[in-house]
Amino acid sequence: MTDTAEAPTPPPSEGRAAHPDHLGHVIFITASAAMGGFLFGYDSSVINGAVEAIRDRYDIGSATLAQVIAIALIGCAIGAATAGRIADRIGRISCMRISAVLFTVSAVGSALPFALWDLAFWRIVGGFAIGMASVIGPAYIAEVAPAAYRGRLGSFQQAAIVIGIAISQLVNYGILQLADGDQRGEIGGLEAWQWMLGVMVVPALLYGLLSFAIPESPRFLISVGKTARAKEVLAEVEGKGVDLDHRVAEIDRAMRSEHKSTFKDLLVSGSRFRLLPIVWVGIGLSVFQQLVGINVAFYYSATLWQSVGIDPSSSFFYSFTTSIINIIGTVIAMVLVDRVGRKPLALVGSVGMAIALAFEAWAFSADLVDGKLPETQGVVALVAAHVFVLFFALSWGVVVWVFLGEMFPNRIRAAALGVAASAQWIANWAITASFPSLSDWNLSGTYVIYTVFAVLSIPFVLRYVKETKGKALEEMG
Numbered sequence: 382m383t384d385t386a387e388a389p390t391p392p393p394s395e396g397r398a399a400h401p402d403h404l405g406h407v408i409f410i411t412a413s414a415a416m417g418g419f420l421f422g423y424d425s426s427v428i429n430g431a432v433e434a435i436r437d438r439y440d441i442g443s444a445t446l447a448q449v450i451a452i453a454l455i456g457c458a459i460g461a462a463t464a465g466r467i468a469d470r471i472g473r474i475s476c477m478r479i480s481a482v483l484f485t486v487s488a489v490g491s492a493l494p495f496a497l498w499d500l501a502f503w504r505i506v507g508g509f510a511i512g513m514a515s516v517i518g519p520a521y522i523a524e525v526a527p528a529a530y531r532g533r534l535g536s537f538q539q540a541a542i543v544i545g546i547a548i549s550q551l552v553n554y555g556i557l558q559l560a561d562g563d564q565r566g567e568i569g570g571l572e573a574w575q576w577m578l579g580v581m582v583v584p585a586l587l588y589g590l591l592s593f594a595i596p597e598s599p600r601f602l603i604s605v606g607k608t609a610r611a612k613e614v615l616a617e618v619e620g621k622g623v624d625l626d627h628r629v630a631e632i633d634r635a636m637r638s639e640h641k642s643t644f645k646d647l648l649v650s651g652s653r654f655r656l657l658p659i660v661w662v663g664i665g666l667s668v669f670q671q672l673v674g675i676n677v678a679f680y681y682s683a684t685l686w687q688s689v690g691i692d693p694s695s696s697f698f699y700s701f702t703t704s705i706i707n708i709i710g711t712v713i714a715m716v717l718v719d720r721v722g723r724k725p726l727a728l729v730g731s732v733g734m735a736i737a738l739a740f741e742a743w744a745f746s747a748d749l750v751d752g753k754l755p756e757t758q759g760v761v762a763l764v765a766a767h768v769f770v771l772f773f774a775l776s777w778g779v780v781v782w783v784f785l786g787e788m789f790p791n792r793i794r795a796a797a798l799g800v801a802a803s804a805q806w807i808a809n810w811a812i813t814a815s816f817p818s819l820s821d822w823n824l825s826g827t828y829v830i831y832t833v834f835a836v837l838s839i840p841f842v843l844r845y846v847k848e849t850k851g852k853a854l855e856e857m858g
Contacts, residue, residue, distance in 0.1 A: 407527065407618050411534045413591035414521045415541040417477060417514035420484050420584055422545025424507050426679040427577060428453075429700055430553030433684055433693075434564035434574035439497045443817035449501050450680055451814035453508035458806040460512020462799075465520070467513075472605075473521040473598045476513060481589030483510035485582055492571070492579030524598040525618050536715050539779060543711045545584075546679060547704035553577050553683075554697040562694040603632050646793045647800060656800075657793070662845050663785055663801035669838040670781045671808035673734055674831035675773050677816050678703055678766065688820065689745065689762065690753025699763060703770045710774025722850040723780045723787075727842050730776020735835035737769035742828035777838075787849040 428450055436446050468476040487507030494500035518538045526534040560566030560573035568576055599618075602611035611632075612625040619628070649655040656664075677685070682703060686696035717726060744762035747755050754762060789797040819827040 404530070407525070407530070407534070410525055410595045410618065411522050411537050412541075413595045414477070414518050414525075415537040416584065416588040416591055417480060417518040418538040418541030419545040419548075420480075420581070420588055421511050421514045421518075422542035422547075423549045423581055423584060424484060424487070424511055424545075425453075426546045426704070427549040427553065427581060428504075429550065429680055429683050430557070430564070430577045430697060431574035432681060433687060434572065435497075435500070437565060438572070438574075441497065443821050445497075447814045447817040449497065449504065450817075451810050452501050453504040453511070454806055454810040454813060456505040456508025456510075457512040457515070457809075458508075458803065460509035460514075461516050461802060461806070462512070464513040464516040468517055468520065468601070469604070472601050473517055473524070474592055474595070476517045477521070477592045478589055480510045480513040480517065481585055481592060483507070483513070484585035484588065488579055488581035488585055492575045521598055524600045525596070525614070527619050539711060539715075539782070540708075543704070543708045543774070547701065547708055549581075550697070550701040550704045552580055554694075554701050556580070557694060557697050562692065564693060599629075600632055600636065603629060604636060641795070643796055644800070647796055659789060660793070660797050660800060663788060663797055664804045665841055665845065666781050666784055667801045667805035668808045669834060669841060670777045671805060671812055672831070672834040673738065673773065673777070673838070674812055674816075674828070674834075675770075675778070676809055676813055677831075678770055680813055681816055681820075682766070684817075685820070685824075688824070689759070690749060690751070691759075699766075703767055706767050706770045707774045707778075710771045711779060713775040714779035717775070718779060718783055719850065722848050723783055724842060724846055724848045724850075726776045727780050727784075727846065728839060730772045730780070731835055731838045731842065733772030733776075734769055735832055735839070737765045737772060738828055738832040738835055740765035741769065742825050742832055745828055746825035784846070784849060788847070 432446065432450065435441075435449065441449075464476060467479070483506055487503050487510060490503030491500060491507065494503065518541075519535065522535055522538060523531060556568070556573050556576050557564065559568055564574050565572045567573075571579075596614040596617060597610070599611040599614045602608070602614065608629055611629055615623065615625055615628050647656050647660045649657055682700045683693070683696045686699055687693060691699070714726065740761055744754065744758040744765065747758040753759065785798050785801050816827065819830075
């Protein structure tokens with residue numbers, strides 16, 4: 382799961398950019414804030430290394446296991462829904478610190494659970510921190526980044542998420558090697574899987590420390606009357622020569638003129654329940670992004686490979702290599718999204734994912750020989766899994782969030798984005814909670830289901846999704 386949210390930002394003044402001597406400082410500020418994205422990716426996928434150990438330690442079935450894995454998404458949804466209001470009340474930096482504390486507490490609690498119930502509780506706490514990070518990081522970066530660099534600096538959040546996913550898999554693989562390939566092997570008095578979940582303390586503490594080294598958002602400072610401090614921060618990030626009084630007035634004017642959209646704004650005029658067509662398109666994009674089964678690759682890949690006879694050490698290594706492919710695909714998307722457009726990338730991704738998922742379904746349909754897939758099917762499954770992640774990352778992983786940030790009219794953007802993001806969390810939960818039971822039923826059949834959704838996304842994009850490349854936000858309607 383690659384998931385973030387965009388926040389409304391003050392309109393930029395044309396041509397404004399940071400001076401070169403200030404740009405390094407702005408990059409440091411942005412990278413520090415993006416540590417929340419790193420933790421988002423890390424915490425989301427680190428559980429991949431502990432799934433089978435948790436199943437064995439607590440002797441639970443697939444349905445119960447799935448709820449323990451998926452329950453974090455409840456916390457994610459709550460955290461994402463409340464983070465904006467918390468940040469508006471106490472500030473972006475304070476919100477980051479709360480998130481860092483929650484990540485730290487969740488890591489310690491998950492590594493040292495008394496029983497299955499409190500492991501599930503700490504998963505919810507970590508999920509709440511993920512939800513907060515998914516909102517606060519992009520909002521803060523958008524508010525401190527100079528207009529000329531806002532797009533590139535905003536991409537730090539997505540890059541940090543995919544790097545966090547990759548690092549979590551690398552750490553899991555390293556810990557497994559120390560435990561001689563046994564997920565329940567003992568290292569220093571704790572089992573390997575406990576170390577996997579506990580190591581997140583390190584980046585969580587770093588995130589907290591970095592929050593003391595970066596300034597509060599000028600937008601928040603102005604909203605609470607701290608105009609003098611806001612000018613200092615604006616001078617830090619935009620450099621000398623900027624008319625600070627004009628900038629403060631500009632931001633204040635933008636905040637006063639903002640229309641705070643509500644759910645009622647999303648309804649067809651005169652209707653109490655019918656959503657506007659454009660809102661349904663946003664929900665469709667969000668749901669299709671998840672129903673192709675992408676988070677199976679990040680939550681369950683080690684379990685998947687072990688279920689078809691691959692040894693734990695190799696399965697963890699393949700989880701790491703798919704996360705590297707995820708980074709490569711994300712970079713490709715960032716390079717191409719403004720050149721070739723959002724819609725072409727989405728269509729290419731849908732076709733590539735459908736083909737790759739079909740090959741995976743075929744490979745998993747083979748009978749196991751001595752507990753393993755036949756050699757040909759095993760190679761096909763591994764290659765297809767990597768191809769699937771590549772096509773997702775270079776298309777739907779990035780493009781959906783670009784679409785959601787651009788496709789809605791100004792008057793409903795915030796509310797519509799919130800509804801679409803909520804739909805995405807629900808679809809994410811549905812896939813995460815259902816995979817263990819579905820794979821027990823029929824692994825090949827499960828991938829056929831994902832293939833069908835990838836195929837259906839093609840006519841959906843062709844018919845209902847409009848290209849937003851090169852259009853001003855004011856043109857959306």
